[in-house]
Amino acid sequence: MSQADEVRDLLAQHGRTFATDAGITLRDTPSPLFRLLVLTLLASTRISADVAVATARELSRAGWRTPRRMLESTWQQRVDALGRGGYRRYDETTATRLEALCIRLVEDYRGDLRVLRPDSAADVDRLRKGLTGFTGIGPVGADIFCREVQAVWPTVGPFFDRRALAGARARGLPVDPARLAALAPDGRVANLAAALVRVA
Known part of the structure; x- marks a missing residue:
């Protein structure tokens, strides 16, 4: 499976942000x-x-x-x-x-x-x-906020915290934030970060 296919699969299965889940x-x-x-x-x-x-x-x-x-x-x-x-x-x-x-x-x-x-x-x-x-x-909470808010504050991104990068590594995806963000279709970087946290 290509990296692009892996990202599409991740987004389809786990790509809802935690903010969306919270309504x-x-x-x-x-x-x-x-x-x-x-x-x-x-x-x-x-x-x-x-x-x-x-x-x-x-x-x-x-x-x-x-x-x-x-x-x-x-x-x-x-x-x-x-x-x-x-x-x-x-x-x-x-x-x-x-x-x-x-x-x-x-x-x-x-x-x-x-x-x-x-x-x-x-x-x-x-x-x-x-x-x-x-x-x-604390720092982990700041990571959570930054991971989610980049959807509306693009200057925060691309933001992938340690947990998201661990998920990327486990799925054979790049751990460089810019390269990882480039794989997110339609700028869905926050969604990809949330998906990666869920599979980490």
Whole structure:
């Protein structure tokens, strides 16, 4: 099988981004970017991706699609929503972290993550530093956010984190990000990165 065929097969079987699975139609606007940040926080804990995705959907269903709306919720309401999503082991800690995330987002970035959008690939480190400034989001969480957001912030890409590159290596694909991205049809780099993480 050629590398191009391998990529087409990967995309057909596993090419949905985690944001899509969480019901987030990613756009370069504040609400979807906030929802992606929440998903990133949820996925940064030692919990399955499926539970993080289901919980992100539950928080959106509760109407908390902006930091200000989430700040209107009580700690107990957040704990209950996290539990409904299956996020039980870390529900109390995460309910507190969600509040801290929203406060920082409002106070430091006026509720709009586009303040962190890099102008070029050289600025991605600034984005990563901003992301890891949120309590509960470390380097792995920053990787998750960058992997997904490159669909709407092309200057972040091509972004393949360690897990995605491990998936590429396992499938006999290039581990150079530019060469790997060139195999993604129609610019579906974020989808390819998500597929590679799933098979890593």
